Amino acid sequence: MMVFVFSIGMLRQYMPKREILLVLAVAFLIGSIGGAFFLQPIYQELPNMASVVEQSMPNNEETLYLDLSSSVDTNQLRSELSGMEGFKSFDETSITIPMWHFNEMERDYFESIVGNINTNYKNYNITEDKIVIELEKNFTSSDALKSFSDWYKLVYGETISYAQIHAVLVIDSTQLDEFEHALLQKGIVASDIDGPVHDSLNKTNSTMLGNIEFTLVCGVVGVIVAVIGIYMDSVVPAYRRFRKFMNKKRKR
Template sequence: MDFIVAIIYVILFIVLMIFVFSIAMLKPFMSKKEMVLVLAVGFFIGALGGAFFLSPIYSEVPEVATAIEKVIPGNEEVLYLDLSSSTDINALRNDLSKIEGVKSFEETGVTIPLWSFSDTEYAFFNSSVPNMDSHFGNYYVNKTDGTVYIALKNYSSSEALKSFADWYKENFDGPINYAQVHVKIVVSSSAYDKVKQTLLQKGIVASSVEGSVQSSIDNSNTTLLSNVQFVAICGGIGLIVSVLGLFFETFVVSRRRFKRFVRRKRKY
């Protein structure tokens, strides 16, 4: 929303509150039933003004917060991707490296789905994986899911998958048709939108994101009121304004009496 439009909406809401206040100030000409009606009207107008004028502004608070985080120097975002082994990782790396603000692109591991292992098969894979390749020091065999996860350090996913596929072919006489490659990308917060858009153009969505911008989004989602709650609060503001209007004259008269009382006391 444009800043000028937001200012206009706030002014319009204030005008509505002035209108409610003005109606409530007609208390001397009202019966008690009419005073209750004024309170109801104040709540209704406040809620209506909140729904039409303030709610659109309130809904953009997360965007404003994230926009501030993006321009703060030093803020970073970490994107975690789960890619198909058929993805051209090198091409993706090259495309992202052209974006200013991309600090690192790291292949962190591969997950190879097989089948639900029996106890014997589990023991076999668990003992065989570290012997397939000297780089397979950090791995995990999931018996229930039937997957093998291999962490990568200074080793590419293509090399790791080739080593595993060669071993698998020798022992099971079959190919590895699918595997998942895990990638970690570190970018400056200012480049986050551009990186995200580039990934979307390739049909890739980050499985998770960590960083200043994401934290701002998460905090906004957990702390912001729902639209109904916000409108109800605006209605409460209208109700309070109407109450102030109803008792404004009483307040003014009491204030004048108090001032006269204080002056009299000072004279004596």
């Protein structure tokens, strides 16, 4: 398409001068159409291409943050993931227990008592309608939920059977696609990913032009190509004279 635009520009000598603006307008239109329909799909693949380079680098690691339902058997999940090539570690870091909307007195009560329920509660945070409990290493989410549920039944006469489990999966970057596929088969999608592959993807996306901007840039390129074609008859002789002048200067 740029060859066609260039050819139109070279026909300038056979056109009235007032037609040059029409040539530039057509060049912009053709450049924009070419950019939108032919170059943009390739341009949009640049982040994936950049991430593939990072993914192929040895010793790179990706950290996947998982939010799981308490109905998920985390022991089985850990066993299956640990059997895959590229597995580094799988840790359950915390649980979130949904509650009712606390009033000030209820919130103060939970603030004072939760830390005494189990010594394996590393830390905890009470919000207006949920309790987030951080877990000590090697203390599972099911144990944390059971201990809290047992205490809750003793105090309130009811059981709590649901919580959201937060886990961290560390893998080799080269196996990221395989792990994402394995998790997706179980209906699990990472809430966040941290690592060179994901960082490269985000960095490339943040520096890329939007669809409209990219189309306009392609249109401008079309105009530049047309201008080169328009003035080619002047540029080529000038370039030849310049090269001849430089050759004479070197001989001296």
